[in-house]
Amino acid sequence: MNSVIKDMVLEHKEDITDSWLKEISKFRSDDMLQNISDKMYENTNLEFVNILILTVQKTNEELEHDELIQFVEKLIQIGWPLNYITRGLQEFRKACVEIISNREENSHNNLEFFKKIEDWIDDIVNLLVTQYSGSWENTVFLQKMALKELSAPLIPVFENISVMPLIGTIDTERAKLIMENLLEGVIEHRSQVVLIDITGVPVVDTMVAHHIIQASEAVRLVGAKCILVGIRPEIAQTIVNLGIDLGKFPTKSTLKKGIESALELTQREIVELKK
Template sequence: MKPFIRDIILEHKIEIMEEWQKEINKFRTDDSLQNITDTMYENTNREFVNKLILTVQTEGGGDHDELIQFAERLIQLGWPLNYITRGLQEFRKITIETLSETSDNYCKSIEFFQEIEDWIDGIVNLLVNQYSGSWENTVFLQKMALKELSAPLIPVFDNISVMPLIGTIDTERAKLIMENLLDGVIEHRSQVVLIDITGVPVVDTMVAHHIIQASEAVRLVGAKCILVGIRPEIAQTIVNLGIDLGKFPTKSTLKKGIESALELTKRQIVEIEQ
């Protein structure tokens, strides 16, 4: 930004800031901002516009470190990207309108408008990229955390483990299930594995295929697999689709599955008389 343009903006900064805060308050009714208190919203608006003016005060208008830190804090607090982009668009509009009303003829020229456009566009690109990168990183970390929790193999008795499945099973998740299943069987020395599909909403041909593959893999490493959690609607779907689950035993509940697993490992649950 040219030094004399910076001087003109700073000369009218109070007027620009006040007008901008009036306009930004109109966004307060957006659904994405409803969970933010009025005090926090006002304080954030004030800080936002101060950071924008700070980029003008810096020589050349190129130091955006504090603005980036401000944006990163908004990301962590869950503020929508729309707040940043709309705020910058309003700041652009108000700056041009305010300065075009001054007596300086340059502020009415196309060259001046282009200077302001380039300045704000640079900030928009910077903050949008910052938001995108942070969100991608957050989503990636959340995805990895969900993967770690989505298919655990839990030892419940000696040589007996349970893998509870919850939610939709796609190809990527099926691969994770297979890996966790085989690693867990070896680690826990499982002789019997119960795959519990109580929490799987739909069992179609693809899901059944993945489950069959998992059971076959378990068999190849020397363990037995029991499918539990077969609800009536799931059983009907399996029959209607002609899916063959006859290669390994199935039980309607986890309790019945554990009883069968204990029998396979030559144990049983007995009641002790008081």
Template sequence: MNPNVRDQILEHRTTISETWLEEIKSFRSDDSLQNITDTMYENTNREFVDKIVQSIEVVQQESNEELVQFAERLIQLGWPLHYITRGLQKFRTITIDVLSETDDDYCQSKEFFQEIEEWIDNLVNVLVNQYSGSWENTVFLQKMALKELSAPLIPVFDKISVMPLVGTIDTERAKLIMENLLDGVIEHRSQVVLIDITGVPVVDTMVAHHIIQASEAVRLVGAKCILVGIRPEIAQTIVNLGIDLGKFPTQSSLKKGIESALEMTNREIIDIEG
């Protein structure tokens, strides 16, 4: 940054900062910031503007470690990204307005505006990258956790297991379901597997295709498959799409599916009277 611009900003730091702190109060109308206490909001704003001004000294070194650490704290506290971007844009506008009113000729030049633009754009890029990196890491961890929990095969009786499916089934998840299903059948020595689709919001041609593939794979390893949890609207969709599920048994509920599985393994539930 041009030393003259830097000196001007530091000289008018108080005016710029106080004007910015007053202007940024309007951000509180945002729904995502209304739950933050007045004290915390004010203290965060003062720290933010201090970090912005301090960054003048390190822009050329391409190191904004303190500002990055500040952004990391905001991410952990759940502050929205647009607080950062709007705050920096407002700071840029106020800085230009304040310095344009000084007697310094350079502050009236095109180069001056370019200096301010480059400085603030650099800060925006640094902080947006910090936010996006954090989000990508969070999404990745959530995705891995979901994978681990999304398709368990649960033994409920000897030789009978249930796989409850919840949420949307895409190609990647279908592969995971297939792997867990086959591994579980072998591990638990299941003869009958119930695939429960009660928690699957939509069954289209692709989802049905994945389910049919899973049932065929189960049959090839010596077990039988029952599809349970078919709600009326799902049944209607399957019929309208012309999907053939006639190759393996279906039941409307898990209870009925378990009764069928017990029959397949030559067992039944008997009520014992007191």
């Protein structure tokens, strides 16, 4: 950073801060910031602008390891939108140019001055957007891995009876994993009846139903029977409205009823012991 520009920014930092805080307060009504308390929003804004002003004294290499990066990582962790970062930086650029132009006579119509300000803020924008994108991609990757780890285990509950609880949204990639786990589990546990529990699936549309039908057909081909359980009223209504045919295999509203049906299919039942 040019030493003259640096001195100008530091000299007028209070005016720049006041101007920026006034403009950034207008973002408070954004939907993605509604759940944040007023006190936290004000404190975060003040911390952000103070850190931005300090960057005028640092090189790009120093920026990559300073508290600005730590600040952005904190925002990512608590779920602040990227839009807050980018709009905040644009307002900060505007505040710097307007305040310094009005206060410094030698800055008027000085293209070099404007270019230095632009370059300084552009470096920060590029750094923070890259940091935000990288952290977001890493978070999404970890969530996908966690989902895979939790996804579709086949659990033996009785001899020859297994349950596969499904939780969350089912996409094509996850449906493939479900199918693999299902077939491997049926063979490994020698299951005669498999209960596919969709209680934890928020939405059953045509694609999800198609995947479930494919899974049940695959189970039938390896010599086992499939029962779909966890049919909530709203799910049943959706299935009917979409014209999805689930008539090829039994359905039950709850896992308890499904287990009772599975026991019947394997010539067993649960009885109470007499005292």
